[in-house]
Structure formats: structure tokens, C-alpha cells
Amino acid sequence: MNAERWRQIDEVFDAALELEPGARAGFLSERCGGNAELRRQVEALLAAHDKAGGFIETSAMKVAARAVAGDTLHARLERQIGPYRILSLLGAGGMGEVYLAEDTRLGRRVALKLLPPPFVSDPDRLRRFEREARAASALNHPNILTLHDIGRADGTHYIVTEYVEGGTLRARLNSGRIPVPEAVRVAAQVAEALSAAHAAGITHRDIKPENIAVRPDGYAKVLDFGLAKLAELPSDGADALSPSMRTPTGLRIGTVKYMSPEQVLGHAVDGRTDLWSLGVVLYESLTGQAPFAGANKGVTFDLILNHTPAPLADFDEDLPPQLDSIISRALEKDPELRYQTASDLRAELRRLQRELEPFSSRWGRAVTRLRRAPARAVGWPLKAALAACVLALAVIGGWLLFSPRGAPPQETRAAGPNWAQAKSTHLTSGAGPEYSPNLNPDGKSFLYASRAAGNWDIYWQRVGGKNAVNLTKDSAADDTRPAYSPDGNLIAFRSERAPRGIYVMEATSENVRRLSDFGYDPSWSPDGKELVISSAPFSEPTTRSLNPGALWVIDVATGALRRLTEGDAVQPSWSPNGHRVAYWGVQPGGGQRDIWTIAAGGGDAVPVVKDEALDWNPVWSPDGKYLYFASNRGGSMNFWRVPIDEQSGRPAGEPEAVTTPSAYSQHISFSRDGKRMAYVQKVETRNLQRVAFDPAAGKAVGAPEAVTQGAVHVSAPDVSPDGEWLAYSSQGERQEDISLISKDGTGRRQLTNDHFSDRFPRWSPDGSRIAFYSDRSGRYEVWLVSPDGTGLRQVTFTSGQSAVYPVWSPDGRHIVFKQRDLMPFVVEADTPWQSQTPPRQLPPFEKDGDGHFWPWSWSADGRRLAGWWVDQAASKTYVYSYDFETQSYERLTEFGNNPVWLRDGRRLLFHSEGRIYFADSVTKRVRVVLSVPPYEAQSAAPTHDDRTLYFTFLQAEADVWLLSLD
């Protein structure tokens, strides 16, 4: 452009800008006269002037920085770090970026956090952090985020945790203050997590809304244990952090509001500092305002140290006055005057909660965690997802947490019954367990199985009534798993009476007849003409034997049978329109429990839920729109439901939580109108006990004493050769790990701590190693580890079926293991797998028909293996021994499993039906050593001198509850 021409344009443009927009057109006509081009140019500039707004108002440096930020993230999104494939950014903060990633080995979603270099430059600090984070995660607490992995790949340090859908408490707070019951519920759960952490000597130090994730179902999880310490400036010079980290943009922004006075003053802190911070969080949750928030850090510190926050009534007069007293105790400046323990605070929150939530009962503990209205839960994931998008970037150390696909629009989601609003009634409360409730289709009465009379019987009871009627008192054998026919006139059940099988009787208990000579868990076709049953029994989804079950359909009138499934299938449920049968099964080769459906006439099975969670107990809703099931996907065993197309048996959406006020729920049954749901709330613990043993007499001496107590899950204990330690696996807990505990119950130490299933530890005869089996390589194989946790090594590399149940030879040179459909193999413990001479395999059974020998104990003289043989048809087990010299098997007992040799290699201990027995392999004499009714004794583990007998003491309390919407 010509400068002279431009000067003219510029002048007119300048003058026009001085005018009101309305006056400009007139001005231009006058000023430009016939110069249309001039006018056009000025008009274009005026238009641009109005539109330009923020154009180039942001400095170039920032524009470039934003572009670089975008590029960096873009590059990360296409990266793979170690075994983790990055899917999307969840958030970023001073403590690094957090991504949603996929663990390519397991196909599951995880949260992956990349730690910025300044935090990991000091290996000591990193190690301390790692130790602390692992220790917190090792607590296995449902309210503490699970840590999967800490590692380093391509020079990047990362932390991998479970991925929690939902948002943080911060996201909730962004949309306003939180209703009292919810705020108290969240605080109680945080207190619960802190209580567990503090008991283990771990202080969080950075409790704040950003570090509390709240899932859509109301479950709260505390994030980032250990991270706060990593973020602290080292006292020995700030050089570990880059200059930029020392700027005011650094670590403490957003955190100071939650600091305790002792933190502000730089004093030593303990668990009580977390209670202060939780008090701040609770206050903010209830009022929407942090109690100590100044315009800058200095003012905030002054408020924390010297001021008392405004009473809650200033914000809302309706807030319960107890909250004021709870908060003021938590916010005592002097830690000595504060709550002294997290459990004190938790107890007060629970008490308040009980008053706020009329339904709680002795199950209050569970209520706290789980009661939350799904109606609300449907609403806020959307908001949470949006908020989380923004929020995700906010936080120092925020782990965030939103569904990348976003929540489906509320309108398109089928609105199932809202069980959280249901009335909850405690139907049975006998000592010991009551299982398998089955509602009469009219919803007015129910059946269940109970051992109240010594053996399992089927009882009938009216809803609201107290008197239980034993329908099977004529049978001294066990009768279980009752199921009303659709018209309510007949009851199908499993019976152990001779001859065993599936029976049918009238609802009045008359006309009992046998339908089949095998089968469990009958489910009626909707026309009442057929039953679907499974050939395999199980009591616990975690401890199923590896013998697969198959579904069969029985014609009720004729008893004719047809097989329905090929793969493993148990606990069937027939759909209300009759088209499909849902069931669960164990994936071949692995341990995963998934749910499937199959056409009632047979065909290909369709997966409904197929993921890492333990999914079982599928039951159709009476309208056929949902498949309910039990799952531990939420951290504890509770109910979920997935929208389903009943015709195709395919899922029509994502699973959603159906939370019941219980820590462990199972066995769902609906009334025909779908308004009532009976189920079992269960509390089961497996503690370690011991009793003195007289090996000569084969008798226990005196009463058993507890080695461990409380909510622990000890499985398969094994005593170290020196008798000082026990190794056990924590089957039944959220995580299955191998742990050691000293003989007096102190000094528990985890040898493994990860999401893999590590099972059945066995000490080597010299005590230097422990063999166990684990799916850490993607399938179950035998592994070795030293008692100090080092030297983890894979022993077997099988193809085909998993390798389980390692047993040491007495000289420690060989290990026997079992694959499901193969006879046991003997391998050399210290020879690499590739160099093994073809492993020896035990010969097949001949005398007693088909079947397999499951090895469990090698006699001290090296001559014999003890184990058991499973008679699949009869669902029975027998203790057997295998003689290496004669290469022959010998039946030692008529029942039982898990036999363990005593030192003499002649006598052994085994268990069956909750009792521990003693057997003599020569005389075949069998006698009870230990019986602890109404509880169970399992897994006998004698010391090497046979003088002390350790065992698993299994306490199951299970009651039937009813949720009703009418």
C-alpha cells in the first residue's frame, strides 16, 4: 500500500473511531464523498476494530507458550510409557501430569501420573515416597486409592493408581456447598481412611478437597498418600528443585488453607494434622467457604494461627449443632486439645450420620460408605465431568478422574428402580450365616438356607414375621439353594440326602421328589416347565475349585436333561421372557470371573461384563431390563446392574452401582413386581488361630487361641521350618497378596503388594524361599520369593493351563505343581525352565475312574505325596496318597481335602466342611481334631515338631435383608 493513501485511510479511520457507531455512516458519506474505495477500506477497518477484541492482546510469549503446551500434551497423548498406553489427559498440576492410560498387559484403565523431574531428582526422597505410598496402599482400605505401580520408563518416573470415575470433592464444591448427609458421609469415609493410615503410622499431610475423590455412587477415596512429603522442600538446600519450582508459582498454592497450625509453624506433624485438615474440608463442604482463607498466604497463616472461624449457623441456621462441636474439636489450634485419633472423629461423624439417616442399623459402618441416592448419582457425573475438565488442571497432586467419554445424557438412560430410597428391613439375624434368600413371587414371604439346626436346612418365613419354618427338617443332610417356581407353588433346591441332586417339593414341603442326580443353584424358566442348573458347586466366588461347571436344563415333568453350555458356567438365572440364561464363569487359563448370557435353547455365549473385577451372582430384574449382579468393582462386594437387551442378552449400557447398606452383599432375589429385593449382607473374616497338638494321640490339647484378630483374611497358612513365621495369602480381600506374620501375630509384612493374585505360599524346607502361584505373568504360574521380599522369580512357564499349588520336595530340590486337567508335574526348583529335562508327570488314575490328583503335601521321608481326588460327578473329594516308589495311588479317606503330612510320613491332617480331621494312612482311622461351630476351621498347618497346629478360623455372619420400594 502506498503510504500517502494509507495516511488518508488512517485519518478517516481515526476520526470515525471518535464517533458513536450510529453516527459513523453519515460521517463517512460526507467525508469520503465519491471515493468509494476509501470508504470501503475504512469500513473494513471499523468492522475489524469491532471484531478484533482480544486479538493480539495476549502477549506473544504466552501465545507461544500455549502452543508449546498443546504440542507437549499432544505428543504425550500418543505415547506409551512402559506397559501403559496414554489415552487422555486427566489433569496436570505442580506435582505432574495425570493421564488416563491403559495397562496393555491387562487391558484395564489406570490413572498414570508423570512426576516432574525436580521431584524425583533425589533418589532418597523418591524411595521414601515410594515406601510411604506403597505402605498406604498396602492398607487395602476401600477409602484409600489403590496404588498399582511405581516405575520409571524412558527417564520418566511415574505412578500408576486405580482409575476412579467421578470427580474430586473440589469438583463437587465448585457447584456449591454440599448437603449435610453427603458432607458427613464423605468426611466419615475420609476419617475411616485416615484411621487405617494412622494406625499404620502413615500421615497424609495434605488432606484437601482436591485429594478426595467422590465417585458417582458416593464412595469416597483419599488420594496421594505420601506425595505431600515428596513435595516438601528438602531442608538440606533447595537445589534439588529447579529454580522455577522455587517461584511463588510453586507447591503450596491452594494448599495453605488446609494447613494445620503446626504445619504453618513448621513443627513436627503427626496424624492429628490430618484431622485438622479434615475439619477444614468439612467446614468448607458445609458452608462453601474455607474457614481460613486470606487474601494472601500471610493473612491465611494468621487466620489459621489466631482466629476462630465463624460458626456454621452464620451460613445456615439449619445445620445440625453437633457439626459445630465436631468442627471446633477438629480445629483446635493445640493438637493436644484436638481429636486425638481419627477413629474418635470417625465415631462422632458416624453417630451424627445415624441421626441423619434413619435407616442405619448395626450396619451403620457399611451405610456410611454406600448409601447414596442413585437418582442424584445420575445427575452429577455430567457436572462432575465438566467440572473435572477444568478442575483437573487445578490441583497440586490431583489425580483426576473423569470419564473421558462423558456420562451419557440423563434422558437416554433407562431409569431403573432407585433402591437407595427403599425401606430396608432386617429379615433374619440368627447366629451364623443365612444364605440364598428367595422371595416368593408375591414378595410376602421368603425362603432361605440356614445351619441353625446343625445342618443346612431350607426355611420359610413371612416378611415381617419372626417364626421360621424348617421345610427340610426330615432330612439330616444338607439342603440348600431354594428357588420358588414362578407361580410360587413349588420349591426347587439342592440336597445332599441320598441320593443327592436337585429336588422339587411343594411350597408346603410335601411331595418331595428328585429331578436329577447332580446340580446346584436351580433357576426356573418363566413358564415353570424347566429348570436350569449348574453342575458345579461353589460357596465363594473367590475360592471356587478349578473344576469347571456346565449348565444343564431339566424338564420338570420328565426329568429329561440337556446340556446348555460348554465353558465354565455356574449360578444361572433364567430371563423373565424365557429367551436367555445369564450365568458367571471363570475364564479359561486365568482367574477372571465374568458374566455371560446364552440363548435358553443353546448357542454362542455373549459376554455381559468382562473385566478385571470379580463379577458373579447375575439375576435378571423382573422386567428384564437390567441384569443385576454382585461385583467388587467398587472396592467392596456389592450389587451392580447393567441395562440389557433381554432378547439378545447383550448389555445396553455401562454397569451402574446399586448400593446396599452393606460392606459385602450377595444373593439377590426379586419379587415378581420388582418392588422388593431380598439379599444377604455378609461379614466374613478369616483369622489365624493355633492350638497345641498331641501328635501321638492325634488330638488337640486345650482351647485354640487367636494369632490374628479383626477384619483380616488369612488363607492357606504355612509355618516356616523354624516355627517363627507364617506365610499366608489374603484371598477374599480386595488384593490377594502373600504376607508373613510372626507366630505371635505381630510384625505382619507383605511380600507382594500389587493387584495380581498371589496365592498359597509354601516355605522351602530350608526356609530360604517361599513358593506360591501368581497371575503376575498374565496367567497363573509358580513363583519363588525370598522371605525378605527380594528375589522374585518365575519357576514355571507352562503353555495351556495355569500352574497352581506348588509343593516342595523335602530336600528342597523339586517342586510339584498342578494344571487343571493334567496330572501333577515334578520340576527342578533351580533349573531354568528351558533347561529342565522333560518334567516328570505323575501317572494317571486307574482304580477310581477318571479324575485328577491335586497334590498338597510331600512327606518328610520323600516317599509320598498327599493330595485329594475330585469326583466331579458326585461333587465329592477323597484324600489320596501317591507313592513315588510303587507309582501308585492309595485312597486314605472317604471325604476331605488339603491333607498335610505329620513328620512320621504316616499320619496326616486334612479338612472338610469346616472341621479339621486326623487320619492314619495305615489303619485308615479318621477322627475330628477341631470343630468350632457355628464357625469353621480350615487349612491345618502343623509346625515341624507337630506340637502346634495353626489353622484358619473362618467366621461368617450373614443375614437376610429386604429392600422394599412399596
Add this chain to the structure above:
Amino acid sequence: MTRSSTHEVTELLVAWGNGDEAALEQLAPLIHAELHRLAHLYMSRERTGHTLQTSALINEAYVRLIDWKTARFQNRAHFFGVAAQLMRRILVDVARRRPKAEGGAPAQLIALDDALSVAHETDADLVALDEALDELAEFDQRKSRIVELRFFGGLSVEEIAEVLQIAPVTVTREWNKAKAWLYNAVNRES
């Protein structure tokens, strides 16, 4: 930026302004480092409510990049001019070397942009702007310099007024007109 590197930047700028081309080679890495630090700040941008706070921090960091106040130089106006020119050169170079987005960006990136609350529709394309600014300089040197000083150099209206020896109100008027012209020029090109 540490105090020493701020000092270093200033010294190098002065050297470059005095015709030492080698100084640029030493300057560029320092500015790149700062750029990445800012980029990380953006990635860790706090939620919307805290945006202002973060912006303030970024400005502060930006100002610290060059030690305007304490630098000893003969001609303050000359120094500002040199610094702005240099920033322009480096930043446009960064923009020019960025990978070009191919096809549709992944969905996550869109979400990311939202999350960053980046006003991407108003973020200037630095390369296009650089060219337009050259064009503007051909017939209106003053406007071009004002944009350079403010947009690339980060100078305030008052500082620009001092450098160019004109009234602040004139700087604002000129800025607004230059902005309109550049807006059209950049959008016409794209």
C-alpha cells in the same frame, strides 16, 4: 529464571543490540527454557476461578525474563526495541517450527483446550502476524513498532510512549488501529 540468568539475558540482549550476532545463539536457549516453563504453567493452569492469578504469575515471570530496570545500557529506548525485536524473532521461529496439525485433532485435545481455557480463536498465528507486521511496516512504521513492542516485547503503554517519545493516548489509538488492520490482514491471509 534465576537472578543470574535474568542478568545474563539482559547482558546478551545488550550485546546483541550492539551488533554481536553470536549473542543471539546464546540467548535463544534461555528463552526457550523460559517458554517451556511457561508452557508447563499453562498445563498446570488452575481452574477458571484462579485464571487471573495464574495470568498475573505469568506476567511476572515474563517481566523477569529481562531485567529492564537494572540493566545498564546507553539508550533505554534502543534497548526496548532490541529486546522486542529479539523476542519476535525467537517466538516466530518457535511457531514456524511447530508441527502442523494434520487432519482433525484428537478429541482429547479439544477437551484439553477447553480445560486450558485457551481462547484459541483469538490466539494469533504468530507466523501470519509476523508477515502482516512486515507489510504494515512498509507504510506505517510507527504502528508496526508499537505492535512489536507491546505484543512481542511485552511493554506497557507507558513504556512504549517513553520509547517512542509520544503521548500514551496516542499509543493506545495507534495500537487499536494497528490491531484492526492486522486482524483483517491475518484473516484475509488464512
